Amino acid sequence: MNRNDKQAYDRGTSLFSPDGRIYQVEYAREAVKRGAPVVGVRTTDGVVLVGQRSAPSSLMETKSIEKIHKLDDRLGAASAGHVADARKLIDFARTTAQRERLRYGEPIAVEVLTKALTDNIQESTQSGGTRPFGASLLIGGVQNGDARLFATDPSGTPQEWKAVAIGGLRNDIQEALEAGYTDDLTLDDGLALALSALRAANDELTAEEVNAVTLSEAGYTELGEDELAEAFADAAPDEADGDEA
Template sequence: MHVAPQMGYDRAITVFSPDGRLFQVEYAREAVKRGTPAIGINTTEGVILLVDKRVTTRLLEPSSIEKIYQIDEHIGVATSGLVADARMLVDRARLEAMINRVVYDEPIEVETLAKKICDFKQQFTQYGGVRPFGTSLLIAGVDTKSRLYETDPSGALLGYKATAIGANRNVVM
């Protein structure tokens, strides 16, 4: 029986292919590319988050579509990709924000929260029995100034003046 040489790398989350790729992370990125678009714009007065909440069937209740979430008084998140994965990360972000308020008696900095979420996401690229999150987040907020970050399924974090995630990202930008 002949097995394709890439097949083992395709199934193992913690094994790099010979050309240095983690296929499960690439699949998670593909889920984001198929998600509805979300846009973030950082201005001097704040950050704007826009999402596509298009109703794809008349049977869907429009109020049930959530794509923008409040994390703390000064932080919001827009998502694209797998909805259930996004909800888990939103819950994690809210938990991190609450812990920071309890421990330090002050709101969490936007960048600190973004780094904590990316560290959490990155852990899911290293261990067996789990998979990378098939969602990207735009984390937006104002602390000492307005800030906008994008999280990647790999756990990478990038800061932006403006960006988009989801389907047709390049067209939107």
């Protein structure tokens, strides 16, 4: 294959290369890896979502950076990747959740919302004149009393997790999560694990750069500054350190 043929597959948003790859989807995944990380942890009584807000300048208001979003009373999402792409996906998820409430008078299930969202993402990989979304989401919530946590991929693939990280430093954070996760974690334990995993991957992280929410039967709860600062101080990185790969 000559160079021009390779460039043709590289530019096509819906073309498979001879080895079965869609390069634009892989580039979208790289965009996700360049984003600030977010972490989700499923616990016995809910889901914890934690995001790192990285400001490009000391003059930017860190609070204006949105990493975690409310979708419904017991549903939330955290995003990594291109902010504009993530906002479009969040808007789609919110509209879908609201439509379900209006139509059936009850909240949408976490898995149903995730699959509706990933169906929308997948369409962008097979339609002319579009490009894949350069963002991934963690979607968490409580469904019939059970905590559920899903991650989306730019290819349109949904995956369910017990604990997962997306965005920058993903491998280091995931290693810390795997070392520290147990099936009997409480919400407080899940928050401590998520924060310690972030700190293990980035020892320069500060409490001001982090925001976190919990999703439980009590609803969508965003942690206040004082509560988050206390939890951040208690989350020692060595609690989630694992062996080097």
